[in-house]
Amino acid sequence: VPDPYFRLDGKDDRGELMDFKYNKPQLSFDECNSDGSPRYHLFVSESCPLASAVGAARTLLGLDSMISMDVADGESGAGLVFLNGCSCVPWKGSEGPFWLYSVYQLSNSIATTLITAPVLWDTVEQKIVSNDAWEILKLMSHEDDQSDLISYNDALGVILKEGLCPREQMEAIENMYSDLSNSIFNVEDVGLECIAQVGKDLGRIDDNCERILTKLQELNDLLGKRRFLLGNNLTGVDIFLAMFLFRFDACYTPLFGLSNHGAFVGSILTGDSYPNLKGYSRELYQELKSTLKIQGFRQIFRLPYAISFTRQAIHSIDASLPSTNEPIPDLNQIVASLEEPATDRPEGSAVRLSTSAPKIVRDGMTMPMWFRDDTVQLYRDLDLRDDDIILSSGVKMGTTWVTKILNSLLYDFDDDGVTTSAYMDDSFPNRLGQTYPDALFPSREVEKHEMATKDEEFVKRMKMLKTNFGDFVFDDLLNQPSPRLFSSHLSGKNLLPKKLFDGWKDGDDCAINGDVSNGDKAGTMNK
Numbered sequence: 001v002p003d004p005y006f007r008l009d010g011k012d013d014r015g016e017l018m019d020f021k022y023n024k025p026q027l028s029f030d031e032c033n034s035d036g037s038p039r040y041h042l043f044v045s046e047s048c049p050l051a052s053a054v055g056a057a058r059t060l061l062g063l064d065s066m067i068s069m070d071v072a073d074g075e076s077g078a079g080l081v082f083l084n085g086c087s088c089v090p091w092k093g094s095e096g097p098f099w100l101y102s103v104y105q106l107s108n109s110i111a112t113t114l115i116t117a118p119v120l121w122d123t124v125e126q127k128i129v130s131n132d133a134w135e136i137l138k139l140m141s142h143e144d145d146q147s148d149l150i151s152y153n154d155a156l157g158v159i160l161k162e163g164l165c166p167r168e169q170m171e172a173i174e175n176m177y178s179d180l181s182n183s184i185f186n187v188e189d190v191g192l193e194c195i196a197q198v199g200k201d202l203g204r205i206d207d208n209c210e211r212i213l214t215k216l217q218e219l220n221d222l223l224g225k226r227r228f229l230l231g232n233n234l235t236g237v238d239i240f241l242a243m244f245l246f247r248f249d250a251c252y253t254p255l256f257g258l259s260n261h262g263a264f265v266g267s268i269l270t271g272d273s274y275p276n277l278k279g280y281s282r283e284l285y286q287e288l289k290s291t292l293k294i295q296g297f298r299q300i301f302r303l304p305y306a307i308s309f310t311r312q313a314i315h316s317i318d319a320s321l322p323s324t325n326e327p328i329p330d331l332n333q334i335v336a337s338l339e340e341p342a343t344d345r346p347e348g349s350a351v352r353l354s355t356s357a358p359k360i361v362r363d364g365m366t367m368p369m370w371f372r373d374d375t376v377q378l379y380r381d382l383d384l385r386d387d388d389i390i391l392s393s394g395v396k397m398g399t400t401w402v403t404k405i406l407n408s409l410l411y412d413f414d415d416d417g418v419t420t421s422a423y424m425d426d427s428f429p430n431r432l433g434q435t436y437p438d439a440l441f442p443s444r445e446v447e448k449h450e451m452a453t454k455d456e457e458f459v460k461r462m463k464m465l466k467t468n469f470g471d472f473v474f475d476d477l478l479n480q481p482s483p484r485l486f487s488s489h490l491s492g493k494n495l496l497p498k499k500l501f502d503g504w505k506d507g508d509d510c511a512i513n514g515d516v517s518n519g520d521k522a523g524t525m526n527k
Contacts, residue, residue, distance in 0.1 A: 027139055029066040030398055033089065033123060038068045040129065041088040042136075043100055043119040045072035045080055046296025049243035050133035050185070051118040056239055056291035057137050057164055062152050067140070071293070072100070072117060080117060089123045103128065134177060137236045141165040156287050158228070161464070164236040172230055177237045183215035184244050187252050188300070206261070213263040216274060223276040227283075227346045234287065242284035245269075245277060247297050250334045255301060269337040275344070282342035294331055363494050370439040370465050374446075375474050376490070379437040382497040387483035390500065391434075392491050403434040403487045410483060429472050429480060434487040439465055441473045 031039040042058060044051040058067055073083045085096035090106075101115050107128040120129040120136045130136050141163035152159050160166050165173055186208060219241075222229070228238050244252075249267040253259050266273030269281060285292075360367040382388075389406065393399045407430055414420055429435035441447035441462075451459055477486060486497075493501055 027129070028400065029063060029140070031124075031401065032398070037088070037123070038066050039122065039124050040067045041121045041123055042067055042069040043072070043082075043103060043117055043121065044069060045117040045299075046293040047072070047080075047299030048117055049188075049247060050240065052292070052296075053236075053239045053243045054118040054133050054136050054140075056243075056288050057140055057236060059291045060153050060159060060239075060287070061140055061163060063140060067120075071296075073299075080115070088121065090126065134236075134240075137239075138165050141236060142167075153290070154234075154287070155289075156234070156283070158232070158234040158287070160233045164234065164239065166233070166235070169230060169235065173235050173237055176229055177240070180215070180237065180241060183211050184219075184241065187212050187244060187248075187256070209256075209258060209261045210263045213258065213261060213265070216268070216277065217265075220274045220276045223280045223346075225346060228280075234284075238284065239288065242281060242288060245281045246285070246292070246294070246334070246338070250331055251297055251300055269334055278337070279342040279345050282338055282340060283345060285338040286342075294335060297331065363492055367438070368489075369461070370436070372438055372440070372442075375440050375442050376438045376495060378442055378474055379486070379488075379490070380495070380498050382478075382486075382499070384497055384499045385482060385484065389483055389485045390497065391485065391487040392496060393489060394491075395489055399434055399487060399489065403430055403485070406485055406487075407431060410485065411481075429470060429476050430485050430487055431470075435469045435472050435477065436488045437474060437477060437486060438488060438490060439469055440477070443473050443475050447473055 027040065029038070029040055033039060042054065044055040046052055046055075055069060055071065058064060058069065068088055070082050070087055072080050080100050081096075082098040082100075083096050085094050086092060086098040091098060091102065100117060100119065103119055103121060104111060104113055104115055106126055107121075116131055118133050118136055119131045120139070121127075122129050130139065142165060162168075219229075226232075228234055229241065230237075245268055249269050249271075253264075253267065258264055268274045268277050272278075360369070360371045362371070389410075391399070391402060391406065393402065411428075411431075412419055441450065451462065477484070490496055
């Protein structure tokens with residue numbers, strides 16, 4: 001391992017750097033290992049703005065319990081290392097320090113690759129899903145099969161129901177990301193070249209600095225007209241930009257000498273040259289504050305020490321943590337500026353489908369936004385058949401997965417394992433995913449009446465539900481071929497079919513519920 005801090009040179013003799021990008025467009029983050037730990041795991045570093053953005057997006061999207069995460073030390077100067085070890089398999093329980101290069105080596109033992117964070121790791125396949133921050137954020141945002149069940153940690157109320165990368169906005173989002181990647185998001189690469197100017201093309205470095213500073217002015221003008229980069233709703237590209245803006249004054253300007261460039265007009269957070277960028281940063285800070293470890297921003301100042309520490313430790317040389325006495329910026333002024341209220345921001349609010357319906361509470365539990373009392377009553381009064389199958393599970397516990405398995409067993413294959421004519425036939429409920437009884441109109445007649453008489457927001461919400469659960473009503477569940485399958489997150493005597501409890505001394509003793517939907521993250525069991 002000649003240089004484990006930056007790259008691995010494997011036995012792959014093609015001489016090309018390998019990119020780790022997953023070949024599947026969508027993952028299911030509700031999958032768990034046998035010990036209950038999440039299948040997918042993130043490795044991030046607070047010193048990297050892109051990795052910080054991915055870690056923040058994980059929290060905003062309500063995925064903290066579904067994707068585990070380790071954060072590289074950001075203060076000791078040890079660099080891209082997890083001093084206390086790693087919390088996911090196969091390294092869980094091993095003593096620290098743990099370096100990210102081990103993840104790359106296990107994923108592909110002959111890879112020649114740069115070692116970068118973030119990394120999304122598949123603990124089952126023991127492969128890197130992706131090491132591209134933007135791809136990881138999109139994978140997380142598009143995990144939308146059950147997104148109505150996820151509670152966003154959205155302090156400002158600015159995330160659309162469709163997440164941080166709404167599909168109808170993706171072209172504009174991708175264009176904005178590409179534009180910023182060629183300017184603002186390139187600031188660290190340009191800065192590191194400035195530090196190591198010997199043998200570098202100084203003209204190219206100067207041109208890139210000018211491009212960065214010119215783009216800041218363009219963004220300042222744009223954000224005087226818009227609340228966020230693409231309108232009134234927060235997107236993934238806003239989170240990426242915010243992470244760079246938070247670091248700009250304290251880290252990039254002094255370390256990379258940007259203030260010496262002719263196009264430099266002043267600081268963002270501690271000056272008055274970019275009032276709209278300052279207000280935008282303050283507003284984003286309120287949204288992202290709980291996800292930030294600001295002291296980790298300064299790790300970039302200790303980069304030479306981190307590289308030295310890593311090389312010594314990997315090669316079994318007596319390595320001690322670097323001294324923390326070297327000059328690093330005081331971030332108190334930056335934090336004080338970010339804590340101030342964002343004033344004179346463009347007005348506008350995101351239309352959030354996830355909160356457009358009033359909060360529904362039944363049996364002490366918060367119900368999803370689609371919950372219908374009339375259909376649930378029909379479900380409770382269900383005339384059960386002896387061969388009916390009732391699947392009742394907690395939120396994000398693999399309901400879609402189990403429903404598809406049951407469908408395969410019931411309908412997709414004959415006794416010899418040959419696919420039947422019903423294979424993947426989405427004209428039946430529960431075929432391509434679960435069809436929740438409580439999300440359906442009771443009948444086509446009720447659907448026709450309500451879609452014609454309810455307000456526009458209701459109609460939009462119901463159309464969205466049909467894209468998730470299929471174009472079905474409760475009558476379609478009743479008319480399934482035997483054995484019928486009913487799949488939902490409903491539980492307990494007051495929400496499940498009453499006949500299930502006939503003759504039971506205490507039906508509640510047969511069911512427990514970890515109510516994740518109303519914020520019970522500890523998984524408290526409520527009888």
